[in-house]
Amino acid sequence: METSAADADWFSQRHRALAATVSEFFRGNPAVVERALLCMYAEGHLLLDDVPGVGKTSLARAIAQSVSGTVRRVQFTADLLPSDVTGVRIWDAASRTFEFHQGPVFANVALVDEINRASPKTQSALLEVMEERQVTVDSTTYRVPRPFMVIATQNPVEHGGTYELPEAQIDRFMIRTTVGYPDHAAEVAILAAGTRGAQPEDLQPVLAETDLLRMTEIVRGVHLSPEMYDYIVMIVADTRRYPDQIRLGVSPRGGLSLARAAQARAAATGRPFVTPDDVKALAPVVLGHRIIMRHDARLDGLTGTDVLARITASVRIPDAYAIHR
Template identity: 50%
Template sequence: MDDTRITAEQFATQTSSILESVGEVIDGKEEAVRSALVCLLAEGHLLIEDVPGVGKTMLARALAASVDASVRRIQFTPDLLPGDVTGVSVYNPVDREFEFKPGAVFAQIVLADEINRSSPKTQSALLEAMEEGQVTVDGRTHPLPDPFLVVATQNPLEMEGTYALPEAQRDRFMMRISMGYPDAAAEALMLRQRDSVNPLTAIRPVVDAAAISRMIGWARSVHVSPAVEEYAVALAHATRNDPSLHLGASPRATLQLVRAAKVWAALEGREFVIPDDLTALIVPVFAHRLLPARGVHRAGAQPVETALRQIVERVRVPLTARS
């Protein structure tokens, strides 16, 4: 991690450059682009879930193209093996010893495309990498590059040929977002602009990996008061005691909510977190980790998202955290 400090103005300029660069490719999806940047600067990982063809992979590739860093893309298929992801030890007959051949996960930005099309065994190959920034093969530990971001895409479970991500795998992702269909104007613009030109070819890196490390350091320094920490814990505990939820938020979820809120506050030009930062992020950070109680159905709404919004309305904000 580069410890060289940057100013608030430099942070704002560099984040604006990234948002603008990615926004040139992803029309009308400012919230999704912002969420991807939050995950990158909060040292988390992003899961993009939606139907095919709405720009999931395009968003991931546009973010990668905007950062001058090492990038690898892994197309998850049913025949993909764990060793293809993490790497394998290969015997060298000349030196008479095994040599480690790094897998596709050894990059600063990893695009895991259609992650839920591979088997659970292959999916689990990413667990250690996403949590600890390293992989262990044949008893030897190999560190991954820094910074390290996994942007994974997945199709809805009802789509053919998909496997459900286990709870432990979902919990490794800081945020889950959906792209959604573009509005009519954005779709019409896409037809005019992309008939003969791929917009990704026009993207040039606007920051390098060292700059990202400095931006991460700046976001880490954003202040979180004890009252705001108390509010974050109260939100997490409310999910564990809600009768409409079978599985509540883990302590990792609470930690990642606060980390994401720090970046969110920094993007808003503040050096401190307020309760609104937590409530703005609670659905994308918490929802994919929770499970509704058996038999809970709400017509026209997602039960987990509805429960989270009700929790936000119900949990009291500490008075000292309001300002």
């Protein structure tokens, strides 16, 4: 069902309340809070990629605490097994049957700390559930609850005892973003809250699970015109047209993720339709991690984000939108 102006207004009010609550605990970078929430509304997965101590896990916990629903956390380590993530079937002597014991992915929000510390075999346990919202154990399929979101963190600096995420895994994250260091005022506020013992669990939920489910349905109904579909595809296709710099461009899955994220941003702004500004604002964090640069280009300091900035500046905005700019 197509989203109405009233639906978008209701959505925007809930979004502002949720963003304000999360920002009470996670201070200093409202843009990161915004991206994380948009990712949740669009039923995507979030990868927080930054150095230790800047609040990656705190942000994830604050988001999870602000929404009524189940939250489960798993610390990825080198000895973690796939069954520790998805669950395992255990023989019950009393009933003489195998019973399935759910893993931590059976939650509305699954917090995965230091995802790159687990072995590739354990990392791959997330592939099915992130894409299909289900887990297969011993040929039996189990659905995870809705809404469902994986929020993962990783440290890109420390490489000892880590395993680089495969491209198939990275591609399943709708948004990859860094947290960054807070400014002076925000860091003072963090110190003050920390010395008082403030925890994300102190936050009161501002969204019921039913509210979040309605918000995901509203996002799906936000209007994307044929011109906007063309605009997104042109941006995605342009990432495949620089073979001297890019080894692998963005897949159609990346374009779909960009479209859904743009729908979420439009609804959060109170609009029932997507504009080019929504697409341009989110292209770096939705598409940047899906571009694999050639070695020579990396040596020159070029990144996927740099390429996207050039592409979004050069791709022509549809005429129907350009006249209003």
